[in-house]
Amino acid sequence: MSSWFTARREKARMLVPGRGPVERELEIRTHSLTGETARILRPPHRVLRTPDLREAYAHTRDGCPFCPESVEVRTPSFDPSEFTEPRLSVGEARVFPNLLAYAGLCALTVLSRAHFVPLDALSAPLLTDAFRAALQFFREGRKARPDLDVRLLHWNYMPPAGSSMIQPHHQLMATAVAPTRLARLAEGSRRRATDTGCNPWEALVLEERENEERWVGSTGPWSWMTDPVPRGRYFELLGVHDRASDILDLTEEDLSGLVDGLVRAFSLVSDHGLWSFNLALMGLPHAGDHFRCQVRLVPRAFLPPTDCADIHFDVLENEAMVLRPPEQVAGEARKLFARGSSAP
Ligand SMILES: [Zn+2]
Numbered sequence: 001m002s003s004w005f006t007a008r009r010e011k012a013r014m015l016v017p018g019r020g021p022v023e024r025e026l027e028i029r030t031h032s033l034t035g036e037t038a039r040i041l042r043p044p045h046r047v048l049r050t051p052d053l054r055e056a057y058a059h060t061r062d063g064c065p066f067c068p069e070s071v072e073v074r075t076p077s078f079d080p081s082e083f084t085e086p087r088l089s090v091g092e093a094r095v096f097p098n099l100l101a102y103a104g105l106c107a108l109t110v111l112s113r114a115h116f117v118p119l120d121a122l123s124a125p126l127l128t129d130a131f132r133a134a135l136q137f138f139r140e141g142r143k144a145r146p147d148l149d150v151r152l153l154h155w156n157y158m159p160p161a162g163s164s165m166i167q168p169h170h171q172l173m174a175t176a177v178a179p180t181r182l183a184r185l186a187e188g189s190r191r192r193a194t195d196t197g198c199n200p201w202e203a204l205v206l207e208e209r210e211n212e213e214r215w216v217g218s219t220g221p222w223s224w225m226t227d228p229v230p231r232g233r234y235f236e237l238l239g240v241h242d243r244a245s246d247i248l249d250l251t252e253e254d255l256s257g258l259v260d261g262l263v264r265a266f267s268l269v270s271d272h273g274l275w276s277f278n279l280a281l282m283g284l285p286h287a288g289d290h291f292r293c294q295v296r297l298v299p300r301a302f303l304p305p306t307d308c309a310d311i312h313f314d315v316l317e318n319e320a321m322v323l324r325p326p327e328q329v330a331g332e333a334r335k336l337f338a339r340g341s342s343a344p
Contacts, residue, residue: 002211004204005029005228027325031229033188033200034181038229038320039313045324048273048301053158054116057166066110066167071096075108082144088136091129095137098171104148105141105174109133115167119157119266119275122168127259134172135255138248141174148174151247152182153281160276160300160310182282186291193290201240201292214330217337219264220257222295224337226326232298233310233322234272235329237265241293247283250293258295264336265297271332274299 007029016022027040061067065074076097077086082105088095092113098106111117111130131153138151154171156163163169178186192200205223208215216224222239230236239261244250250258258281269277277300283293301310313321 002228003032003207005031029229031188033192034184034229035188036184036229036318038231038322040322040325042325043323047271048304050270050273050275053118053275057116057159060166061115064115064165064167066165066169067115068113071110083140088133088140090133090136092126093130093133095133095172103173103175105137105145105172107137107172109137109170109172111168111170117168119270122263122266124256124259124263127262128255130170131250131255131258132252134170135248135250137172138174142248145174148176149285150175150178150182151283151285152179153247155277155279157279158276158300160302161278162300163276178284181280182284185282186284186287189287189290199288199290199292201294202242205240205242213327216330216333219261219337221254222257222261224261224265224333226330226333227296228326230298230322230326231296231314231320232278232300233320234274234299234301234324235322235326237268237297237333239295244293245283245287245291246285247281247293248285249283261337262295262297264339265333267336268329268333269297269299271336272299274301276300 007027009025009027012024012026014022014024025042028037029040030037064070071094072087075087076099078097086096093109093111095107095109098108100106109130111126117126134153141148151174154173155169156171157168158166189200196203208225209223214226214228216226216237218224221242223242224237224239227236227238239258241250241254244254269275277297279295279297281293281295284291302308303310311320313319
């Protein structure tokens, strides 16, 4: 038993031509902190085939506003009353305001000069500079807009994850109102901290490391596991920081551990024949007693034979139908996290 979720099993029976009676068991899990549910199915696992992405998206290079010749000219620049520079830059990373402003402080980081960066070329130096640039944005943003103190970084990598742009880019936001998932996590965490007298994320890491079922490994101060009640069709990898609760608390050393874990996570995505993911790096201000900064990664896919979306039930029922048990994926991820450091 886990203190992180409850589960109920159901069995479905059918007659399959050529095979006779078949029984399928599923598990409906409820997360104890958020009340979120997921249906864990166990169909036969099949690894998808990755198409030739460079060729498939070659047409997106023409007129791309994120490419080096356009990024300084065609993207918006910061209001001089809020930021010292029109655009922030660290290495290849460029940060500028997001035209689709969905928070009081809202920006994009273009990670690379290269238009197309495949999953296996998302290197530690490229990622580290992008996270450094994000921290610079959040630091300057805090001075300009101290009221917007909930900070998140999102990454929708490639079209299955909802990205219309091929060039890798992060979305940075600072807002006074946490988005729903973070708000539910915050609320559940606060409640459990009050009930137990200790930080629930420290307890989670201890429990998951001990029981091993979903434990993946650690990179520096980050503890990695698969979420028992995942979002998406495949898995949700969760990395929890051991001290920081706000993104702004992260140090250079913390970024190195984060990037090391992410490079391994990208291998896990590739091993599934997948080439797209949604990622969120979430933090909360003044929450050291009940929260820990955390990164969540969910692979996304176009499903054959029609390249259809991989979510459907999720949209109206707010519940994932998951094709693989989190415990099985954790076993595969552990091998990738056991290898020597991939940090630069
Ligand atoms: Zn481009």
